[in-house]
Amino acid sequence: MATGAQAGMEEAKAFLDKEIGPLSTLDRAAQEAEMQWFIDAAKPFAGMQINVVSETITTHEYESKVLAPAFTAITGIKLTHDLIGEGDVVEKLQTQMQSGENVYDAYVNDSDLIGTHWRYKQARSLTEWMAGAGKDVTNPNLDVDDFIGKSFTTAPDGQMYQLPDQQFANLYxxxxxxxxxxxxxxxxxxxxxxxxxxxxxxxxxxxxxxxxxxxxxxxxxxxxxxxxxxxDPSLGWRFTDAWLSMAGNGDKGIPNGLPVDEWGIRVDESSRPVGSCVARGGDTNGPASVxxxxxxxxxxxxxxxxxxxxxxxxxxxxxxxxxxxxxxxxxxTAFTADFxxxxxxxxxxxxxxxxxxxxxxxxxxxxxxxxxGYQDAGSWTLLKSTPDDRAKAAWLYAQFVTSKTVDVKKSHVGLTFIRQSTLDDKSFTERAPKLGGLIEFYRSPARLQWSPTGTNVPDYPKLAQLWWQAIGDASSGAKTAQEAMDSLCAEQEKVMARLEKAGVQGDIGPKLAEEHDLVWWNNYAKEHGSIAPQLKIENEKDQPQTVNYDELVKSWQK
Structure with missing residues (x-):
């Protein structure tokens, strides 16, 4: 009779034969070695029932229906990967953060919450985790530098708080x-x-x-x-997902504008949010936003x-x-498979x-x-309220579904790229003509200008819900564009003022600035080598410009 480890390897070989085949950046021997590492690392957690959650998109459906059962068969950890709406994921996460009760053992939640996780200190720093308590369950072949969204999940303290699982951009x-x-x-x-x-x-x-x-x-x-x-709540994403940055709101800076980001939120030298309205140096209701x-x-x-x-x-x-x-x-681009x-x-x-x-x-x-433009980066997040042994078992699954063994195949299914090595794989060179420029874009230098919400946003769940209500008033005709953005920035500052008063985010939480007019803040920006908030441009219809698509792609390849 096969031992647990032998049975695990037999399951791993069957999985590699049936599911992965040649679609991996690792050769078969390296795939088997990686699977053996997972089998060995999982031994202390065999038989445990672990629950993780993500939103419902094609990539996560593949993980839930194909990769989770494979992980269970290979490691003996009974893994359930729940699929729910994006808003529901944030709600479950908030419930766990507020109650301290362990609702899920790991979450795939957008890196848009990086500012929230860094300030509230309720998510484990993965940098510390991988070097400390989670070292024994961190894959030596994880290769964090291979993840193209690493900068999106790293806070101003230099710590990485989330591990990208899937990414997609908003493109023309x-x-x-x-x-x-x-x-x-x-x-x-x-x-x-x-x-x-x-x-x-x-x-x-x-x-x-x-x-x-x-x-x-x-x-x-x-x-x-x-x-x-x-x-509807989805009207909020339409705008927080970087519509204002495309217009020219905020400051220069990759992956996000500093000191004013694409939500129009200004931070000081300590990364403390100081305002959203123009009166406090923000740009949410400035000329570019309107x-x-x-x-x-x-x-x-x-x-x-x-x-x-x-x-x-x-x-x-x-x-x-x-x-x-x-x-x-x-x-x-998450819609690519449907197109x-x-x-x-x-x-x-x-x-x-x-x-x-x-x-x-x-x-x-x-x-x-x-x-x-905007890039969504759904990323693995481990909350501190999850017991260590459960977090370790969940972390093994997070690494399994992002591993070099499975990432090429997963990327062919969902077309949501997280690894440079996968993007460079010859199978995507072969498939590129059928994907309408998606691969060319992701391999190009232009990709760097697409990023998720950054660290200026102190509480993503509380602030994001304000957007669809304000924009909805403009969309329905109840308010002008200026009135809607005036209302939005004021509501954002009310949340910041409450956070400041409560002191829950310590010396990196909001600290609202003194009020001045647009001209004063525009001069202040120029004196400090930045841009936002900009003054109104009288003729907002500039000289139209187009470029030949085929020439554009050639310029990237040079």
């Missing part, structure tokens, strides 16, 4: 076939005086939206833009399908794949896409050196 999406159609090109040039191409700035995006809206292509009336506008909101309102009304105004994020996501939309400023299905109006008979991804255009306030 367009109908490559329509943009290369000779009649469309000639008609566009005759009307606007420049070439139809990937828009570099919002002025060009607006012209292209106007050009395609109402045009008839393949017997259908088409639209030049797609978005969503229903007053311009961003106004463009959103104008475009959805003029250039998107009429139903868009009443849609949520999940309802609007598949619409461009139905073949009536020419471009979208803001497409989550490449054979038989769709946006897919050719040879299964290559009729569309492409490209970097998003920027607004009139944007300056070189600013971030240009």
């Amino acid at each position: 999406w367009f109908r490559y076939d329509w943009f290369n159609d000779e009649k469309n090109k000639a008609d566009f040039k005759a009307k606007y005086g420049y070439d139809l191409g990937v828009p570099v700035n919002w002025s060009a995006y607006e012209d292209i939206a106007e050009f395609f809206t109402g045009r008839e292509i393949d017997g259908k009336k088409v639209y030049g833009h797609m978005d969503y506008g229903k007053k 311009y961003a909101i106004q463009k959103y309102l104008d475009w959805i009304k003029a250039y998107a399908p009429p139903a868009a105004q009443g849609m949520t994020f999940s309802e609007s996501g598949p619409v461009p794949s139905q073949g009536e939309v020419a471009q979208q400023m803001f497409t989550y 490449v299905k054979p038989g769709l109006p946006v897919v050719n008979e040879d299964e290559t896409p009729k569309w492409r991804f490209a970097p998003s255009p920027h607004g009139v306030y944007w300056k070189d050196g600013m971030k240009l």
Whole structure:
């Protein structure tokens, strides 16, 4: 009869044969060695029932249905990976943080909470964990430097608090076939005086939206833009997921603007949040933010399908794949797998896409050196309230599903890349022509300008929920763009004031600054070598610029 370790290795070999095959950056011997390490490290925890949780996306479905059972069979740890809504993940996490009761043994929660985890000190520092209490269960082959989102999960104290599990960006999406159609090109040039191409700035995006809206292509009336506008929590992500940064809100800085970030929150030299409104040096209600909101309102009304105004994020996501939309400023690449299905109006008979991804255009306030878009990084988080033995067992699973053995296969399933070695794998060079520029983007230097919410946000769950309510008022017409952002920054400062008064985040929590006007703060920024908040630009329609997509990709490859 096989011993536990022998049985584990037999299960591992069966898993490698059936599930992984050649889709790994490790050869078979190295895969087996990595599996043997997991079997040995898991021995003290065999038979334990461990529960982890994540939001429901394709990547996590694969982990829950395929990788979790494999991990259980190989290690003997009984692992349950629950899938729930993104908002519910944050709620469970908050419950555990507030009560100290162990709700889950590990969470995949967005790295957008990095500022929250660092300030509340309720998440384990993985830097300390891997060198200390968790050293005996940390895979020597983990290779933290291979994770492309490592900077997103590292706080100003230099400690890493989360381990990326999946990542996807918000990119510009367009109908490559329509943009290369000779009649469309000639008609566009005759009307606007420049070439139809990937828009570099919002002025060009607006012209292209106007050009395609109402045009008839393949017997259908088409639209030049797609978005969503229903007053719903997902409307908040639409904006916290870096819409303001694309317009030029905040300061220069990668991965996030400093001292003012893309939410418009200013921090001092100690990384203490000091304000959100312009009156305290923030930029949430500054000219760049108001311009961003106004463009959103104008475009959805003029250039998107009429139903868009009443849609949520999940309802609007598949619409461009139905073949009536020419471009979208803001497409989550997590939808890629749904956009490449054979038989769709946006897919050719040879299964290559009729569309492409490209970097998003920027607004009139944007300056070189600013971030240009959002990247989601769902990341493993271990809370201190989880007992050590349970945290160790869960940490083994977190490393298993992000390991070099399984990461290439997992990335082919979900297309949410976390490792450079996976991106460089020849299997993605081969698949790239069917993914519409996704691989080219992730291999390009442009990728660095896409990042999640940063560390200026002191309490992501409390502040994020304010956004959809404020933007919803603008979307419904109840408030102007300026009124909505004035209200939002004031509400954000109320939360900061409560945190300051409670003192729960110590000397890295909020400390609100004195109030001055926009001109005073703009001068202050210039004196200190920064930008935000910027003064209003009188002519917000700058010279439109486009670039040829194929030339753009060639420039990356150089």
